[in-house]
Amino acid sequence: MLKSTIEKVCFKEFEFYVKRDDLLGEINGNKARKLAFYFSQNYSKNQRFISYGGVQSNALGSLSIFCLKKNIKFIFICKKIPSYLKENPCGNYALALKNKVEFLEVNNTSLKEYALSLCCKDDIFIEQGIANLNAEQGYKELADEIKKQSINLNLEFDIFLPSGTGTSAAFLARHSKFKVFTCACVGDEDYLKKQILELIQDYDFKNLQILQKNQKYHFGKPYKEIHQLYKELKQECFIEFDLLYDMIGLSVALKRKWEKPLLYIHQGGILGNASMLQRYAFKGFK
Numbered sequence: 001m002l003k004s005t006i007e008k009v010c011f012k013e014f015e016f017y018v019k020r021d022d023l024l025g026e027i028n029g030n031k032a033r034k035l036a037f038y039f040s041q042n043y044s045k046n047q048r049f050i051s052y053g054g055v056q057s058n059a060l061g062s063l064s065i066f067c068l069k070k071n072i073k074f075i076f077i078c079k080k081i082p083s084y085l086k087e088n089p090c091g092n093y094a095l096a097l098k099n100k101v102e103f104l105e106v107n108n109t110s111l112k113e114y115a116l117s118l119c120c121k122d123d124i125f126i127e128q129g130i131a132n133l134n135a136e137q138g139y140k141e142l143a144d145e146i147k148k149q150s151i152n153l154n155l156e157f158d159i160f161l162p163s164g165t166g167t168s169a170a171f172l173a174r175h176s177k178f179k180v181f182t183c184a185c186v187g188d189e190d191y192l193k194k195q196i197l198e199l200i201q202d203y204d205f206k207n208l209q210i211l212q213k214n215q216k217y218h219f220g221k222p223y224k225e226i227h228q229l230y231k232e233l234k235q236e237c238f239i240e241f242d243l244l245y246d247m248i249g250l251s252v253a254l255k256r257k258w259e260k261p262l263l264y265i266h267q268g269g270i271l272g273n274a275s276m277l278q279r280y281a282f283k284g285f286k
């Protein structure tokens with residue numbers, strides 16, 4: 001069973017709590033929670049996992065560790081990999097190569113459809129970002145863990161975690177006794193809602209509130225103020241947060257007036273910072 005600590009931090013005189021899921025181990029953050037179900041299963045000798053998406057995604061890195069540990073063949077469908085990256089692998093892509101992932105680059109066709117077309121009877125297909133219903137198990141466990149820790153700390157929380165597909169926030173909100181808040185880091189609020197409803201048709205949003213962002217951000221694009229916030233948090237809180245999701249999430253969460261003490265879920269993904277930091281350095285931000 002996974003378990004992480006809750007740490008009290010202070011940033012610019014605002015006190016809040018951080019659930020250190022980034023310290024869960026080799027596979028950490030929300031991808032570790034999402035994979036809890038798969039860890040509880042047994043696999044036969046010839047098992048294959050097939051997934052698709054970005055070659056720098058945390059889902060790819062985490063699945064590559066999982067499959068190596070479980071002796072599962074892992075096939076990953078992606079767009080054409082830039083030659084610069086092939087010659088200079090870094091971040092999650094480098095990890096996946098080390099872990100013997102078989103990459104299939106495809107052009108001009110839907111990655112998902114291609115991945116599905118490869119699946120034979122016993123293959124396990126994993127949706128992009130591990131956004132599937134099996135993720136729920138890990139979030140039941142996380143909600144339970146937070147409940148126990150809140151009793152020990154004698155605190156009631158408001159919980160915040162930033163969303164990509166919304167899978168993590170949706171399942172945590174479904175099982176937590178505390179109110180859960182999120183924001184959309186990929187696309188806008190309507191798109192996030194749509195993605196959650198695609199995953200869970202009858203999803204009840206009563207315990208999940210989607211907060212508006214202060215401004216529009218394009219996913220994966222470098223922004224000076226995001227880099228600034230990243231550096232300040234690292235210096236003042238001694239915690240490295242992820243550049244793609246946490247910086248948008250924290251810029252929303254730190255501006256809000258919270259009714260209860262804020263528990264911010266650190267969802268890992270630090271390995272993914274390597275390629276983003278390269279891009280920032282290239283733009284002259286150090």
Ligand SMILES: *Cc1c(COP(=O)(O)O)cnc(C)c1O
Pocket residue numbers: 029030031058059129131162163164165166167168169242245246267268269270
């Ligand atoms: C994958 C990921 C997310 C997005 O999670 P969803 O469940 O898709 O909303 C957020 N933060 C980090 C660090 C991630 O790796």
